[in-house]
Amino acid sequence: MADKRISEMRTRHEILTELSYPPGELDRGYANRTLHVDLDRKIIEIRPVSEQMKALWVGGKGFDLWLMFREINSGTRWDSPENPICFSSGPLGGTASFPGSGKTLVTSISPLTNSIMDSNVGGYFGPYLKFAGFDALCIVGKADSETILCIDAVRNRITLETAPLESIDSHLVAEEFTEMYAGSEDDKRNIAVVSAGRAADHIRIGVLNFSFYDWRRRVARLKQAGRGGIGRVFRDKKLKALVIRNRDYTPAWRIVKSKVSDIYVPNVASMPDIDRASVRTTISRWNDDPEYVIEMMQDIQDRDRHISKAAIDEINAMTGVPKAELYHIATFYKAFSLAPRGEVMIQVCVGTACHVKGSELILDAFERELGIRRGETTDDGRFSLEAVACLGCCSLAPVVKIDEEVFGNAQAKAVADIIERKRG
Numbered sequence: 001m002a003d004k005r006i007s008e009m010r011t012r013h014e015i016l017t018e019l020s021y022p023p024g025e026l027d028r029g030y031a032n033r034t035l036h037v038d039l040d041r042k043i044i045e046i047r048p049v050s051e052q053m054k055a056l057w058v059g060g061k062g063f064d065l066w067l068m069f070r071e072i073n074s075g076t077r078w079d080s081p082e083n084p085i086c087f088s089s090g091p092l093g094g095t096a097s098f099p100g101s102g103k104t105l106v107t108s109i110s111p112l113t114n115s116i117m118d119s120n121v122g123g124y125f126g127p128y129l130k131f132a133g134f135d136a137l138c139i140v141g142k143a144d145s146e147t148i149l150c151i152d153a154v155r156n157r158i159t160l161e162t163a164p165l166e167s168i169d170s171h172l173v174a175e176e177f178t179e180m181y182a183g184s185e186d187d188k189r190n191i192a193v194v195s196a197g198r199a200a201d202h203i204r205i206g207v208l209n210f211s212f213y214d215w216r217r218r219v220a221r222l223k224q225a226g227r228g229g230i231g232r233v234f235r236d237k238k239l240k241a242l243v244i245r246n247r248d249y250t251p252a253w254r255i256v257k258s259k260v261s262d263i264y265v266p267n268v269a270s271m272p273d274i275d276r277a278s279v280r281t282t283i284s285r286w287n288d289d290p291e292y293v294i295e296m297m298q299d300i301q302d303r304d305r306h307i308s309k310a311a312i313d314e315i316n317a318m319t320g321v322p323k324a325e326l327y328h329i330a331t332f333y334k335a336f337s338l339a340p341r342g343e344v345m346i347q348v349c350v351g352t353a354c355h356v357k358g359s360e361l362i363l364d365a366f367e368r369e370l371g372i373r374r375g376e377t378t379d380d381g382r383f384s385l386e387a388v389a390c391l392g393c394c395s396l397a398p399v400v401k402i403d404e405e406v407f408g409n410a411q412a413k414a415v416a417d418i419i420e421r422k423r424g
C-alpha cells in the first residue's frame with residue numbers, strides 16, 4: 001500500500017481526546033482494570049475491577065454482562081446511545097494454554113431482537129486488550145463523525161480520533177490501519193483492528209470483523225463476531241474501527257507454573273531419548289522463537305517420527321515455553337506422537353462415508369495382517385496403524401492412506417498384498 005496515501009490518511013486524523021495510562025500488571029489472569037469510552041462526551045476512563053466482579057461475573061461473557069447492566073435500563077433499545085458494545089477476554093484469555101483462550105466476547109443489545117446478545121470471535125483483539133492492561137472495553141454513546149479508538153500499548157496511550165479518509169469496508173480498513181500503526185513488517189502481528197463493513201450501515205445483521213496479521217501470506221485476515229448484528233450497532237455509533245497495538249507478539253504472560261504443569265505427568269516410559277544435538281539444531285533453525293514451537297515440533301516429528309522427552313526438554317530450555325504447554329500441543333494434534341511411529345504409517349478412514357462402505361472390515365484386516373491393534377506399532381518398528389476421521393476424499397470411500405499415498409475404493413481382500421509389497 002502506498003506510504004503516501006497512508007500518511008495522508010494519518011495527517012487527516014484529529015485527536016478528540018487522549019489518555020496516557022500506566023502499564024498494568026496481570027495478576028492470575030486479571031488486569032484488574034476496564035476501559036470505558038463515551039463517544040458522546042469524548043471521555044476515556046479507566047475503571048477498577050472489583051473482587052465482586054471476579055467472584056460473580058467470571059469470564060468474558062460475565063464481565064460483558066456486568067458492564068452492560070450498569071449502562072442500560074428497561075427502555076434501552078439497540079440504537080439508544082447508552083446501548084454499550086462490550087469487549088472482554090476472560091481470565092484465561094491469551095494464555096495459549098487452553099482451547100478457546102484466544103477468543104474475545106462481544107456483547108450489546110441486538111438490532112435483530114432488541115435483547116442482549118453476545119458473540120465470540122477469534123483473532124487477537126481480546127488477548128491484546130488484556131496484555132495492554134484491560135480486562136474489558138465498554139463503549140457507549142455515538143460519535144459525531146467517523147471515529148476510531150486506538151489503544152497503543154507500546155506508548156501506553158489511548159486516543160479517540162476522527163478518521164475521515166480510511167475505507168469503511170473491513171477487508172480494506174484492516175489493511176490500512178495495520179499498515180498505519182505497525183512500526184515495521186514484523187510489528188504488523190501486533191496490530192488488531194475491529195471494524196464493520198458498509199453493509200452494516202444498512203442491514204441489521206451486520207457482523208463485526210476482527211483482523212489478525214497473517215505473516216505467512218502477509219495480509220490482514222478477518223474473523224467474524226457474527227451473532228446478533230453487533231456490526232450494525234458499531235456503525236450506528238459512527239465507529240470506523242478500534243485499533244489495538246500490542247507490545248510484543250510474544251504473549252505477555254504464560255502459565256509458567258500452575259496446577260496444570262504440576263500435575264501433568266506424561267508417560268515418560270514410552271518416550272525414548274534421541275540425539276539432543278539434532279533437536280537443538282532444529283530449534284535454532286527457528287531462532288529459538290516460542291512463536292514457532294509447532295513448526296519446530298513438526299520438523300522433529302517428521303525426522304524422528306515422534307516427539308521425544310528429550311525434544312520436549314530442549315524446546316522448553318531453548319524457548320522458555322512451559323513443558324505443560326508443549327505436552328498439550330503434542331497430545332492435542334494428531335500429527336504428533338509421543339511414542340515412535342512406524343516407518344510406514346497406515347491410516348484407515350473411519351469417517352461416515354468410509355464407515356458405511358465397510359472401512360471397519362479393512363481396519364480388521366490390517367490388524368490381523370500386522371498383528372497389532374489400531375493405534376499401535378509393530379515390534380520391528382516397520383508399521384503403525386491408525387483409524388482416522390474423514391480424509392477429505394469421501395467419493396473414493398472407503399479410503400486408506402499409506403504414508404502420502406491415498407488408496408480409494410479399498411478392499412479388505414487387498415490388505416495382505418499391500419503389506420507384502422510394503423515389506424518388500
Ligand code: FES
Nearest residue numbers: 349351354391394
Ligand atoms: S469419510 Fe473417509 S474420506 Fe471422507
